[in-house]
Amino acid sequence: MQMKTGVEQSVYAILILQMLPDKAVLPGEAISQQLGASSTYFQKLLRKLVSADLITSVPGVKGGFKLKKKPENIRVYDIYLAIEGKQSLYCSSGVLCDMLALEEVDQCCLLTGLMEEAESSWKAVLKRETIATLYEKTKKDYPEKAEMLQAWVQEKKVL
Amino acid sequence: MQMKTGVEQSVYAILILQMLPDKAVLPGEAISQQLGASSTYFQKLLRKLVSADLITSVPGVKGGFKLKKKPENIRVYDIYLAIEGKQSLYCSSGVLCDMLALEEVDQCCLLTGLMEEAESSWKAVLKRETIATLYEKTKKDYPEKAEMLQAWVQEKKVL
DNA sequence: GTACTTTTACTCGGATACCGTCTGTCCGAGTAATTATGG
DNA sequence: CCATAATTACTCGGACAGACGGTATCCGAGTAAAAGTAC
Numbered sequence: 001m002q003m004k005t006g007v008e009q010s011v012y013a014i015l016i017l018q019m020l021p022d023k024a025v026l027p028g029e030a031i032s033q034q035l036g037a038s039s040t041y042f043q044k045l046l047r048k049l050v051s052a053d054l055i056t057s058v059p060g061v062k063g064g065f066k067l068k069k070k071p072e073n074i075r076v077y078d079i080y081l082a083i084e085g086k087q088s089l090y091c092s093s094g095v096l097c098d099m100l101a102l103e104e105v106d107q108c109c110l111l112t113g114l115m116e117e118a119e120s121s122w123k124a125v126l127k128r129e130t131i132a133t134l135y136e137k138t139k140k141d142y143p144e145k146a147e148m149l150q151a152w153v154q155e156k157k158v159l
Numbered sequence: 160m161q162m163k164t165g166v167e168q169s170v171y172a173i174l175i176l177q178m179l180p181d182k183a184v185l186p187g188e189a190i191s192q193q194l195g196a197s198s199t200y201f202q203k204l205l206r207k208l209v210s211a212d213l214i215t216s217v218p219g220v221k222g223g224f225k226l227k228k229k230p231e232n233i234r235v236y237d238i239y240l241a242i243e244g245k246q247s248l249y250c251s252s253g254v255l256c257d258m259l260a261l262e263e264v265d266q267c268c269l270l271t272g273l274m275e276e277a278e279s280s281w282k283a284v285l286k287r288e289t290i291a292t293l294y295e296k297t298k299k300d301y302p303e304k305a306e307m308l309q310a311w312v313q314e315k316k317v318l
Numbered sequence: 319g320t321a322c323t324t325t326t327a328c329t330c331g332g333a334t335a336c337c338g339t340c341t342g343t344c345c346g347a348g349t350a351a352t353t354a355t356g357g
Numbered sequence: 358c359c360a361t362a363a364t365t366a367c368t369c370g371g372a373c374a375g376a377c378g379g380t381a382t383c384c385g386a387g388t389a390a391a392a393g394t395a396c
Binding site: 009 | 171259301
């Protein structure tokens, strides 16, 4: 039971895209290189982010990706949801139904309620942080590094 | 990213063992049958619970398993920990280190702090419920079924 | 110089392979109660 | 009847096979800008 590595990569990818000026895009290849990720697989992640309406894509020469929403409106939770999907962490196998021979199929698990509460509590934390706040932290913790990254984005940007 | 089914089975197994009178044990085979689980694999789960000091085992004829702690001292969280292990839900791959060329290896991830907080919040909920409270809920929700289960335990118990 | 074609550099989506983990099965070893055996 | 041996019914732990999901690679198709070509 562990979160996919794709979530972390996606967060950083969006953090990079957030540095782009308006109307500019960044090719997926460039992002994957910067992240040191497998290029082809990383593009699959980007498409998930597109499906989730977090970023938009433009095909063709001078194409690439850019943010669809404002950084302050993209929560870590949204990225998590885009990559991991919406199925919950806990899924009862209905053992209790068989064991107690219960007719009522729904909610025949003693743990489901508790687990849903736990998951909500977990997700609530992920909903607090946004790309905007994450970027502020970056600038605060590593100001010169953030500058470097910004420069790299300016160099690689298209359009 | 989904919890193992073994956690649910283990919770119900301990819920059954909790019904045993003192000094009595229940063979793993009987429990697995009641749960409708694969017998051989389920015994692996039981051994994990033994390692976690939640239950004790006695070998030999008339052997089996019984609780090691009192039901009110066994939290759902303890069972989760015994089965899933102690590694956290989120594990940074250190992408940010490479990307920003950071020397400081530890805590070079913008998400680790947030994720740890989220996980703590999640675990806190699992720590609230114990086998004792879970048993109370069962008796309250399905009083006659709990009675049936209790009768079955009396029939199957050893010693 | 304009209209058209070709090339180029991207995204998109499916098919497929690899690998680690969870699930499940099997076997031999250890343990202790029960049963069988011999005196 | 008592002591010892054999059987039985469990747990224990390792080795191993299968299923599944995440990761990764490759390919053809679509798209649009740029470059080339013809008149």
